[in-house]
Amino acid sequence: MATLPPxxxxxxxxxxxxxxxxxxxxxxxxxxxxxxxxxGENGAGKTxxxxxxxxxxxxxxxxxxxxxxxxxxxxxxxxRAFGIGMVHQHFKLADNQSVLDNIVLAVSxxxxxxxxxxxxxxxxxxxxxxxxxxxxxxxxxxLGVGQQQRxxxxxxxxxxxxILILDEPTAALTPAEVDELSSxxxxxxxxxxxxxxxxxxxxxxxxxxRVISILRRGKLVYSGGVAGLSxxxxxxxxxxxxxxxxxxxxxxxxxxxxxxxxxxxxxxxxGKREPPLLSQINLRVHAGEILGIAGVxxxxxxxxxxxxxxxxDPVAGRIMRSGAARADAPANSACIxxxxxxxxxxxxxxxxxxxxxxxxxxxxxxxxxxxRFGKWRTSAAALMRQYDIRSRGIDDAVCTLSGGNQQKxxxxxxxxxxxxxxxxxxxxxxxxVGATAFVLRQLLDARARGAGIILIHGDLDELLSVSDRxxxxxxxxxxxxxxxxxxxxxxxxxxxxxx
Amino acid sequence: MMIARIFRQIWNTATAxxxxxxxxxxxxxxxxxxxxxxxxxxxxxxxxxxHGAAGSWYSLSSSCADAxxxxxxxxAAGVAFRAGVLNIGAQGQFLMGALxxxxxxxxxxxFHQPALVIATALTGGALAGGIWGLIAxxxxxxxxxxxxxSTILLNFVALYLVAAALQxxxxxxxxxxxxSPEIAGKYWLPLFVPYTDFHIGIILAFMxxxxxxxxxERTVFGFESHVVGxxxxxxxxxxxxxxxxxxQIMFISxxxxxxxxxxxxxxxxxxMTAHMGDYGYAGIAVALLGRLNPxxxxxxxVFFGFLDTGAFRVEExxxxxxxxxxxxxxxxxxxxxxxxxxxxxxxxxxxxxSERTTSAETPSA
Numbered sequence: 058m059a060t061l062p063p064x065x066x067x068x069x070x071x072x073x074x075x076x077x078x079x080x081x082x083x084x085x086x087x088x089x090x091x092x093x094x095x096x097g098e099n100g101a102g103k104t105x106x107x108x109x110x111x112x113x114x115x116x117x118x119x120x121x122x123x124x125x126x127x128x129x130x131x132x133x134x135x136x137r138a139f140g141i142g143m144v145h146q147h148f149k150l151a152d153n154q155s156v157l158d159n160i161v162l163a164v165s166x167x168x169x170x171x172x173x174x175x176x177x178x179x180x181x182x183x184x185x186x187x188x189x190x191x192x193x194x195x196x197x198x199x200l201g202v203g204q205q206q207r208x209x210x211x212x213x214x215x216x217x218x219x220i221l222i223l224d225e226p227t228a229a230l231t232p233a234e235v236d237e238l239s240s241x242x243x244x245x246x247x248x249x250x251x252x253x254x255x256x257x258x259x260x261x262x263x264x265x266x267r268v269i270s271i272l273r274r275g276k277l278v279y280s281g282g283v284a285g286l287s288x289x290x291x292x293x294x295x296x297x298x299x300x301x302x303x304x305x306x307x308x309x310x311x312x313x314x315x316x317x318x319x320x321x322x323x324x325x326x327x328g329k330r331e332p333p334l335l336s337q338i339n340l341r342v343h344a345g346e347i348l349g350i351a352g353v354x355x356x357x358x359x360x361x362x363x364x365x366x367x368x369x370d371p372v373a374g375r376i377m378r379s380g381a382a383r384a385d386a387p388a389n390s391a392c393i394x395x396x397x398x399x400x401x402x403x404x405x406x407x408x409x410x411x412x413x414x415x416x417x418x419x420x421x422x423x424x425x426x427x428x429r430f431g432k433w434r435t436s437a438a439a440l441m442r443q444y445d446i447r448s449r450g451i452d453d454a455v456c457t458l459s460g461g462n463q464q465k466x467x468x469x470x471x472x473x474x475x476x477x478x479x480x481x482x483x484x485x486x487x488x489x490v491g492a493t494a495f496v497l498r499q500l501l502d503a504r505a506r507g508a509g510i511i512l513i514h515g516d517l518d519e520l521l522s523v524s525d526r527x528x529x530x531x532x533x534x535x536x537x538x539x540x541x542x543x544x545x546x547x548x549x550x551x552x553x554x555x556x
Numbered sequence: 557m558m559i560a561r562i563f564r565q566i567w568n569t570a571t572a573x574x575x576x577x578x579x580x581x582x583x584x585x586x587x588x589x590x591x592x593x594x595x596x597x598x599x600x601x602x603x604x605x606x607h608g609a610a611g612s613w614y615s616l617s618s619s620c621a622d623a624x625x626x627x628x629x630x631x632a633a634g635v636a637f638r639a640g641v642l643n644i645g646a647q648g649q650f651l652m653g654a655l656x657x658x659x660x661x662x663x664x665x666x667f668h669q670p671a672l673v674i675a676t677a678l679t680g681g682a683l684a685g686g687i688w689g690l691i692a693x694x695x696x697x698x699x700x701x702x703x704x705x706s707t708i709l710l711n712f713v714a715l716y717l718v719a720a721a722l723q724x725x726x727x728x729x730x731x732x733x734x735x736s737p738e739i740a741g742k743y744w745l746p747l748f749v750p751y752t753d754f755h756i757g758i759i760l761a762f763m764x765x766x767x768x769x770x771x772x773e774r775t776v777f778g779f780e781s782h783v784v785g786x787x788x789x790x791x792x793x794x795x796x797x798x799x800x801x802x803x804q805i806m807f808i809s810x811x812x813x814x815x816x817x818x819x820x821x822x823x824x825x826x827x828m829t830a831h832m833g834d835y836g837y838a839g840i841a842v843a844l845l846g847r848l849n850p851x852x853x854x855x856x857x858v859f860f861g862f863l864d865t866g867a868f869r870v871e872e873x874x875x876x877x878x879x880x881x882x883x884x885x886x887x888x889x890x891x892x893x894x895x896x897x898x899x900x901x902x903x904x905x906x907x908x909x910s911e912r913t914t915s916a917e918t919p920s921a
Binding site for chain 1 (some may be wrong): 761773774776777779780782783786787789792794921
């Protein structure tokens with residue numbers, strides 16, 4: 058076979074935002090028909106690079122060739138015409154429209170042409186190719202995350218995509234769904250597609266890709282085969298220094314110690330006629346243990362978190378929280394919610410205000426109803442040092458921080474007052490290796506201090522590495538497991554059984 | 557230390573407002589240029605305008621008296637918007653305040669004691685405005701009607717309620733027009749400079765803005781209502797009394813507008829018709845120009861007052877330049893300010909984004 062031109066060749070791509078370089082002379086070649094992994098920490102420039110390829114951003118300098126032809130940069134339409142399809146980390150789907158309409162919307166060239174029939178054939182072709190089934194008439198919001206991702210992929214393929222960019226495609230998927238995705242990716246490569254696979258999860262990338270490129274601080278530090286590189290070596294290339302990949306093992310801690318939080322036959326549903334979202338939940342959290350709750354997203358985890366944190370009341374059952382009598386005391390419980398922008402932070406306000414959101418109304422931060430900003434600032438400055446929050450100062454708005462630093466703001470606020478029990482929901486979602494290790498270590502420190510922690514987490518590996526006990530959430534029910542006598546695979550099967 | 561901080565805060569406010577002032581100046585110059593193009597002598601227009609707005613104690617006082625209701629409706633909008641309560645019903649609240657104040661000073665004069673009548677009329681007006689606002693907040697909280705809708709609809713209810721009252725129980729004797737009797741001179745707001753329009757309502761309004769600034773920037777209440785406005789979900793998760801704060805803010809907001817109406821009838825016009833001006837709607841513009849900051853709202857209200865009063869003098873003069881020009885200027889200023897706000901928002905977003913993409917975190921081991 059004659060040597061094909063590379064599917065994609067980038068030369069000397071340079072991009073800076075307000076004078077701060079985000080990509081610094083990145084040159085990259087992606088062979089046609091390959092699955093190419095792009096690795097890098099948060100903020101390394103992966104997404105910026107992909108947005109440039111997809112035409113969403115215009116680079117300051119540098120050029121791009123697709124299939125040997127010079128391609129214009131900075132135009133989504135041109136990039137799509139050259140066969141680039143991007144599946145964003147946060148799906149770009151119209152929730153209230155059907156699957157078919159979403160695909161047609163993306164494929165139509167203008168407002169007036171709805172090329173219905175051609176699209177149907179196209180969808181059918183790709184579904185058979187990938188061995189998928191899609192319910193075309195269902196509104197997108199009724200689909201699970203995995204199904205929505207399939208819609209996104211089919212959408213990109215039907216738009217004539219030859220080079221498919223998957224931005225953090227596994228972030229929200231269960232282990233089984235990840236397996237299915239990886240076989241689909243392999244199928245796409247066999248069908249002659251080129252796939253760019255972006256992730257910061259090493260295991261997945263090394264499993265799915267034979268060629269990887271690693272970005273660090275806007276520079277390409279490695280591009281080549283995976284074979285011969287150990288996980289440790291890849292991780293070092295990503296972060297530029299030796300780190301231990303977070304695998305924090307410890308002996309099983311708790312004896313029959315104090316119960317800090319207890320749920321007794323808790324039921325929850327929204328409408329009277331709706332099916333229950335939580336049924337007969339019983340759980341206990343003791344001092345000095347981490348109770349991990351695994352499960353496929355959407356099996357009642359968010360409802361459980363809401364019931365525990367008290368934002369909604371259960372329909373039936375009892376919840377006992379230790380120390381709840383002291384309602385006006387600075388919180389003896391802490392909550393690290395799933396969506397930090399929505400429920401934990403006020404992004405537009407400075408760091409100092411966000412750090413004080415729990416205790417601003419308690420002594421000594423208030424006097425006669427007036428805020429004592431001096432005390433606020435000393436407290437915030439101390440927390441910033443203690444939790445290593447990187448910014449120019451405590452007056453910077455939280456929205457200017459990176460994801461990891463934003464999560465550190467949440468941790469600093471929630472964990473600094475030695476809470477008795479902690480509810481953490483997906484606390485490492487979207488964080489890089491270093492920040493993930495930091496978050497997990499904070500939870501382990503709190504456990505060592507004697508706090509009871511309930512960790513609802515979608516990442517099974519991380520969950521298993523820090524939990525004393527593990528329960529599985531499925532269809533609104535909580536199932537105990539004999540972890541650690543159980544294997545990871547068995548727990549994975551429990552998560553999916555009957556689904 | 558404390559004083560230095562307060563000073564710095566005022567300074568930050570000041571720099572933000574310099575921009576607004578600059579925009580106003582540029583637009584004014586352009587407007588006078590436009591007048592020149594239309595064939596009016598530009599220097600004479602400028603001269604008349606300035607004289608009309610601030611050429612004498614009397615014109616100065618009438619500018620301030622015109623700014624006074626704008627200031628209060630501006631505060632009404634500003635306080636509410638900052639807390640995420642989209643009260644655009646200052647007009648209705650203003651009218652209700654004026655109506656109750658007229659009723660209390662022409663029909664139910666308490667003991668006929670001027671001080672007592674004035675005090676009850678002002679308090680009654682503020683309460684009426686506040687309660688009128690609370691209706692909207694109640695509808696949102698318990699009946700899921702958005703405040704934006706209900707406040708604007710309640711404006712019309714207030715308008716027709718006023719019209720009905722002015723043709724019914726409050727109608728002046730011996731007239732067929734929908735108007736109230738004139739308030740007796742002893743119940744007018746006292747003047748602090750005689751033979752001008754400087755009534756104590758102006759001082760009251762200024763003091764209220766300073767008070768609201770302190771409440772917004774320095775107190776727990778102000779902090780909480782700001783957080784509620786920016787992110788109600790986080791506020792709820794932090795166990796802030798979200799709904800209660802929204803009710804309080806709505807009451808304060810409506811109260812400001814109602815007080816504006818009461819001050820307007822007791823201090824300025826002294827009787828009531830259904831046509832009390834568009835102060836409520838103009839207040840939204842005043843609040844935006846003042847960047848929702850009570851001190852900024854003082855400046856923008858005064859600017860609007862000067863603009864209006866000056867424009868009326870130019871219209872009354874031999875030049876007869878239509879005073880609508882003042883409204884055009886206001887509209888242009890607001891548009892420019894909104895565009896600038898949009899630009900600065902985008903810039904800060906972009907800066908934030910670039911920071912995020914470049915500040916790769918190193919492991920914090």
